[in-house]
Amino acid sequence: MAFVPVNEPLLNGNEKKYLNECIDTKWISSEGPFVKQFEAQFAERMGRKYGIAVSNGSVAIDVALAALELGHEDEVILPTFTIISCAAAIVRAGAIPVVVDCCPNTWNMDVQQIESKITDKTKAIMVVHIYGLPVDMEPLQKLADQYGLHIIEDAAEMHGQTYNGSPCGSFGEISTFSFYPNKHLTTGEGGMVLTNDPKLAERSRSLRNLCFQPQKRFVHLELGWNFRMTNMQAALGIAQLEQIDEFVARKRHMGKVYNQLLSGVAGLQLPVPEMDYATNIYWVYGIVLADDVPFDATEVMKRLADHEIGTRPFFWPMHLQPVFQKMGLFDQVSCPVSEKIAHRGFYVPSGLALTESQMQQVAEALKAVMK
Numbered sequence: 001m002a003f004v005p006v007n008e009p010l011l012n013g014n015e016k017k018y019l020n021e022c023i024d025t026k027w028i029s030s031e032g033p034f035v036k037q038f039e040a041q042f043a044e045r046m047g048r049k050y051g052i053a054v055s056n057g058s059v060a061i062d063v064a065l066a067a068l069e070l071g072h073e074d075e076v077i078l079p080t081f082t083i084i085s086c087a088a089a090i091v092r093a094g095a096i097p098v099v100v101d102c103c104p105n106t107w108n109m110d111v112q113q114i115e116s117k118i119t120d121k122t123k124a125i126m127v128v129h130i131y132g133l134p135v136d137m138e139p140l141q142k143l144a145d146q147y148g149l150h151i152i153e154d155a156a157e158m159h160g161q162t163y164n165g166s167p168c169g170s171f172g173e174i175s176t177f178s179f180y181p182n183k184h185l186t187t188g189e190g191g192m193v194l195t196n197d198p199k200l201a202e203r204s205r206s207l208r209n210l211c212f213q214p215q216k217r218f219v220h221l222e223l224g225w226n227f228r229m230t231n232m233q234a235a236l237g238i239a240q241l242e243q244i245d246e247f248v249a250r251k252r253h254m255g256k257v258y259n260q261l262l263s264g265v266a267g268l269q270l271p272v273p274e275m276d277y278a279t280n281i282y283w284v285y286g287i288v289l290a291d292d293v294p295f296d297a298t299e300v301m302k303r304l305a306d307h308e309i310g311t312r313p314f315f316w317p318m319h320l321q322p323v324f325q326k327m328g329l330f331d332q333v334s335c336p337v338s339e340k341i342a343h344r345g346f347y348v349p350s351g352l353a354l355t356e357s358q359m360q361q362v363a364e365a366l367k368a369v370m371k
Contacts, residue, residue: 004358006310007182007351010250011236013243018235032231038238039192042177045241046155047170048194050201053229053237054208057156057178058085060191061126063227064152064174065093067193067203070123076152077117078126079109080317081338086128086154087318091327098122099319101335105272107286107314107345108135110337114143124150127172130315131347132255132271132280134163137171144172152176156191157283159184160248164277169194174204179233182351184247184283185240187233247352248281255282257356258348261363265370267293284347286314288340293370297346300369304348307365314345 022028035053043051054060070076072094078086080099090097100113107130114125125144127135144151151172155161158168159177169175174197177183179190193204206212211224240247255271262270269288273280289297301311317338319330348362 001308001361003308004310004349004354004361005351006312006347006349008353009181009186010243010247010352011239014239015236018239019232022232022235027231030228030230032234034231034234034238035229038229038234038241041238041241042192043194045167045244046175046177046194047167048175049196050194050198052193052195052201052204052208053234054191054193054227055229056189057176057180057191058089059208059225059227060176060178060193061085061089061152061154062092062225063193063204063207064176065089065095066207067174067195067200068124068150068152070095070150073121074123075119075121076124076126077114077122078318079128079130079338080319080333080335081107081109081130081315081341082128082154082318083156083315084318084321084323086126087321087324090126091324091329095123096121097318097324097329099317099330099333099335101337102130102341104337104341106133106275107131107341108133111136111140111143114140118143118147118149122147122149124152126152126154128154128156129158129161129168131157131284131286132161132282133275134158134161134168134278136275136277137163138277141171150174156183158281160244161281162278173197174200179237179240182284184251184281184352185237185244187229187237187240190229190233190237250352251282251350252279254350254354254359255280255285257359258282258285258363261359262287262366265367266290267370268366282350284312284350286345286347287366288314289344293344296343301346303369304365307368309362309365310349311346314342314347316342 039051153175156178
């Protein structure tokens with residue numbers, strides 16, 4: 001059997017055509033016309049007025065925090081079950097990350113736990129939609145309004161997803177996306193900051209471009225970064241955006257196939273197909289081992305590798321990260337749901353180029369391992 005990679009992007013649209021245009025016109029840097037086109041088209045699709053393209057999804061979060069002027073001693077509430085980019089950006093800004101546990105079914109942050117974490121230092125809630133279903137935004141938005149808090153929406157895994165009909169990435173003052181190759185839309189590396197606020201948009205553009213001044217380019221009043229996206233990356237993004245509806249439908253079909261193939265396998269918690277506010281888009285197909293399974297996710301992944309199946313572990317919670325513990329963060333913090341799924345959760349091949357025969361191969365291997 002051939003090895004089934006955990007992710008393989010689908011590049012069968014106008015990607016080559018637009019990349020060749022970059023080469024033919026010599027516009028390969030961030031000054032090329034595809035960048036502004038991609039910013040405008042992506043922002044419109046996600047229900048925003050302004051898009052600021054950056055070099056990756058992690059730095060998009062850095063820009064968002066800096067644009068909101070969050071910093072020294074400001075507290076930002078976020079899920080502990082997420083990628084380290086989220087908490088790292090908060091720490092780099094000089095702010096304090098405050099974590100909440102996740103829900104056992106959706107793996108998203110437990111909105112019911114947020115209010116108890118709010119103090120007079122709390123300035124923002126960082127929403128991170130996880131794996132395929134969005135965070136329940138309505139009660140979260142009410143909390144933010146009640147306490148006067150910013151919402152930073154990390155929609156890196158939610159290209160094309162909606163919450164009650166509104167695009168993920170359209171909530172709060174500012175939102176961020178990633179275009180890493182395992183995302184629904186890829187530019188190789190790349191990211192985007194979205195907002196409806198013209199001042200936040202202007203500030204974000206300045207921050208991603210070394211804070212050059214329009215009139216005195218090399219006289220700097222503030223420190224920024226070189227987080228620019230290239231014209232070639234944006235060209236890929238436009239070609240991918242043209243196919244977003246097809247990609248979302250394809251992902252949902254893949255989730256349905258996996259659900260059917262694995263529905264009778266004992267010991268597996270499969271993804272929730274839908275909530276009353278959204279239908280899963282299966283960015284990845286995550287699985288959690290039941291409590292009575294006598295081994296953890298690490299062992300399952302080793303056994304699947306023996307069957308030529310690629311896998312990835314679930315996120316490791318922020319409050320358990322050694323780098324943050326060395327800083328004295330998250331002392332005495334306990335988030336039992338996140339701790340459990342970090343040890344017992346993993347995901348199987350889920351990329352857009354995955355075929356149904358490969359899904360069948362994955363399912364058969366998983367059944368054999370679970371026996």
